[in-house]
Amino acid sequence: MLYTRTGDRGESSLYNGNRKPKTDQIFEALGAVDELNSSIGIAHHYCNKVGNGLVDQLIEIQCNLQDIGSNIATPRNDSSETQLRNTAFDEGHIDKLEGWIDTLDSQLPPLRNFILPSGGEASVFLHQARSICRRAERTTIPVVEANEADETVLKYLNRLSDYLFAAARYAAKKDELEENVYKKAKSGREASVQTRSLSK
Structure with a gap:
């Protein structure tokens, strides 16, 4: 059965x-990481x-987030050596993420303004995932x-928000859609939005 009734009194079990x-x-x-994983699924x-290559x-990131959840659900200060070993989060995942960020960013025009979540469906949902991250x-x-929880988990989440930002801009470029650039409103007037093509 999907339900166990064991959490009816407001408690739940950890991996240990x-x-x-x-x-x-x-x-x-755990809830925030789970929500992040769902948003990346969207x-x-x-x-x-659109087949943008991402x-x-x-x-792979979604799988890593499952592993991060396992790490968080296994308190490092109160679990067995076997449990800690089974749920360790390797720093190599961070290195790989940084490589992806560098590759995506190298294909994008320099960022000289604040941008608004925009640039098509793939892009805006990646931006949403970034904010949840x-x-x-x-x-x-x-x-x-x-x-x-291991410090590597925190480092990965920090890098992941950078990845999702770069991926959102890359997705807009692949869709050949413009991203909206923030422009501060003058006193008494509505804020205005400029658009910028990512192909330049």
């Missing part, structure tokens, strides 16, 4: 068998529709500081 209130900072972080759908990277990072900070 310990139970904590669902309001615990660990479950806040972005993946639209990237796949889908394999996004699937920032929240996942913020909620994971106290978990890492309490020695309940």
Whole structure:
């Protein structure tokens, strides 16, 4: 059965068998990472529709987020050596992500203005994932500081938001769509938006 009734009193189990209130900072972080994974799933759908070349990277990232969830759900200060070894998050994932960022960024025009989430469906959903990623990072900070998750998890989430930003701009370029550039409104007037082509 999908339901167990064990969480009806507001508690849930971790990988090591310990139970904590669902309001615990660990479950806040787990929930944010899960939401991030779902949002990347939406972005993946639209990237796949247009064939912009990002889908394999996004699937790998989703798998890494599952591993991050396992790491967070296994408090490093209160789990067995076997459990810690099974849920360790390798720093090599961060190096790979940085390589992807550099490759995407090298194909984009320099960023000289703030941009608004824009540039087509694939791009805007990648931007949405980026903002959720920032929240996942913020909620994971106290978990890492309490020695309940590895620091590599936090580093990966920090780099992932950069990747999603670069990927969003890249997706707009591949779709040959313009991104909206923020322009501060003058006093008493509505804010105006400029568009900029990514092909230049």
